Amino acid sequence: MPTASDDTVIPVVQTAATPIEDVADDAILELGTNVTGMSTPDSFSALGDGDDLFVELGFQGSYMVVLAVRTRGFVTEGKVNLQVALSVGGEEKAKLKYKKKSLLPGADDLSYFYNIFLVTEDYADYVGEEADIEVMVLTLDDEPIVSVYATLLIQAPL
Numbered sequence: 001m002p003t004a005s006d007d008t009v010i011p012v013v014q015t016a017a018t019p020i021e022d023v024a025d026d027a028i029l030e031l032g033t034n035v036t037g038m039s040t041p042d043s044f045s046a047l048g049d050g051d052d053l054f055v056e057l058g059f060q061g062s063y064m065v066v067l068a069v070r071t072r073g074f075v076t077e078g079k080v081n082l083q084v085a086l087s088v089g090g091e092e093k094a095k096l097k098y099k100k101k102s103l104l105p106g107a108d109d110l111s112y113f114y115n116i117f118l119v120t121e122d123y124a125d126y127v128g129e130e131a132d133i134e135v136m137v138l139t140l141d142d143e144p145i146v147s148v149y150a151t152l153l154i155q156a157p158l
Contacts, residue, residue: 017078017103019145027073028110031135031148034068039114041106044068053131053152055123063123063157065094067116069135072109074146078102081138084116088126088154094118100140120154127156 020027035043036056047053047067058064067084079100086094096118103111116135131154136147 015078016140017075017080019075019139019143020073024073027071029069029071029074029135029137029146029148031133031150032068032070033066034114036066037115039104039112041070041108041110041112043114044070044112047133047150047152049151051150051152052155053133054155055120055127055157057157058117058119062119063121064117064119065154067118067133067135068112068114069116069137069148070106070110070112071103071137071146072111075103075137077105077111079140080145081140081142082113082116083134083136083138084118085132085134086118086120087132087134088129093122093126093131094120123154123156126154129154 030046032044032046053065055063055065079102082098084096103113105111130151132151134147134149137145
């Protein structure tokens with residue numbers, strides 16, 4: 001029977017991540033969502049063009065969408081900046097920037113960033129419409145490394 005000492009702990013690197021110059025063919029940056037508050041690879045669900053993205057009532061009473069990304073092969077382990085935007089009909093409805101955040105390594109050879117809480121107070125104005133979502137991974141100097149983009153269908157809270 002395994003004990004707690006048998007569990008592999010993957011440390012989070014506290015230095016700046018750097019872009020990988022020669023990106024491998026299997027490099028990936030994937031947009032998704034996760035179970036709110038969870039931070040494990042099994043809580044991640046990939047999102048692709050045309051998928052539904054549900055608005056949630058957040059912890060502090062604001063409406064939000066919960067996004068996540070997973071990646072491999074674009075940056076070394078370490079801290080990055082992330083910029084997230086949601087636009088409808090070419091008009092930016094929500095934007096958020098995270099600074100100096102670590103991508104969390106998973107045992108599946110991917111690194112994750114979970115619980116991107118993008119506040120969407122005016123979501124009722126565009127429920128049922130397509131929204132363009134972009135997540136950019138940036139260096140700590142805000143130089144773009146890679147981005148992922150999808151058009152999703154905004155749905156009202158369940």
